[in-house]
Amino acid sequence: MNTPPEPGQRRSVPELSVIVGERRQLINLAYRLLGSLAEAEDAVQETYARWYALSPRQQEAIASPGAWLTTVATRVCLDLLGSARARRERYVGEWIPEPLPDRGEWIGGPAGGRGEPADPADWVTLDESVTMAFLVVLEAMTPAERVAFVLHDVFRYPFPEVAEIVGRTPAACRQLATSARRRIRAAQAPTAPTGTQAGLVRHFKEAWEARDIAALVALLAPDATMTADGGGVAGAALRPVRGGERIAQYLIHFADRAGPGLTLLERTVNGRPGLVAQHGGRTATVAAFELADGRITRIWAVRNPEKLRPWTENEPRGE
Incomplete structure (x- = not known):
């Protein structure tokens, strides 16, 4: 993913707009992985902090900034998922994923809300992969299952790329996604119109x-x-x-x-x-x-x- 430039060539530092333009994709990914918008925002902030901690030469050497950011964000989320189970054992009562409103109700509030509009980069795409029923099933998965499944089945990353991101073999990632699909099929009722x-x-x-x-x-x-x-x-x-x-x-x-x-x-x-x-x-x-x-x-x-x-x-x- 991070191929250095050919000898004698110099790749320019990626434009700020290109880097910031990845934010919405990262928020969408992190929310599905963590089930919490607040934690997703923290994970994305940590991802950008790591990018800006690189020197210009290191940034220039990264062939695909978007892929680099996705890899880092996923690994940050994987670390958070590993510690989340211990935190949720201490949680008072039941833990439910953080609910999200429709964009029209969130951005500025319904019927002329008084707040400032939220950053469009923070919009989470509301589809079947973020229904509460779906997120609750994701919560029952192991962190590795959840990451492999979300990256491959939701965001359509091929297994070789998933393997590179999570540090496992493509075969192992394929098995994790298969196990996750079984959990989905066993737990979910048919979706009503x-x-x-x-x-x-x-x-x-x-x-x-x-x-x-x-x-x-x-x-x-x-x-x-x-x-x-x-x-x-x-x-x-x-x-x-x-x-x-x-x-x-x-x-x-x-x-x-x-x-x-x-x-x-x-x-x-x-x-x-x-x-x-x-x-x-x-x-x-x-x-x-x-x-x-x-x-x-x-x-x-x-x-x-x-x-x-x-x-x-x-x-x-x-x-």
Whole structure:
């Protein structure tokens, strides 16, 4: 990847615009590898710090700056994934990947938000590889499986390049990606059409607002699971709530405790229809859903405010 110039030749230092232009690709890669936008931004910042620490002669010797940046970013993420498991063992309650809003809701906020627009280089492309269900499966993989799978199956890097990036043989990387695919097939339900999911989420919202426990139970699969992430900062169930009736009771209890200040909004969460619960005009919970056979089978509710920055940075602050 990093071929030096031929004798007698001198390659110019890459233009700043070329280097900075890789940022969006790196953010997209790091978010899928880490499941956290904040950690992805840190990983990309570390990648650029290593680039600018090179001398001009070292930069000139790099044949493909984009490939160099991708390699470094991936290795930074691989190191972070190795330490993340220990950190998440100390995490209070369940850990859920950081949810992302739709670009129109993030950039400047919906309906004329007051914040400055986010850097376009930080946009994460919202496709099937960032749905909450998909990211949760990625969390169950080993770091090596996750990296090999994301690089090859999501970003279409050939296995020889994946091998060079992660420091393994192409055959080993192929085996890792195959193992990761098996995990995906075993864990994921068939994806419901967006319109179908939006309609079901809307009915769920209406039943929740009406405190209609029977309607909520009818919308939930009997063996549905709700996982909440408060991180020890916001109130949340420390263990998954299992069973449609128990989930419905929990949601009614949550709404009763929140009182009249609770507002439910239909929003896009990681590219799929979801819900946002606001209290006093501030986002308190972002919920993502998985469906099967016309019912909700999984709910992921993120309440940790540290994971809700893209949703709250343009909201008015309270007194």
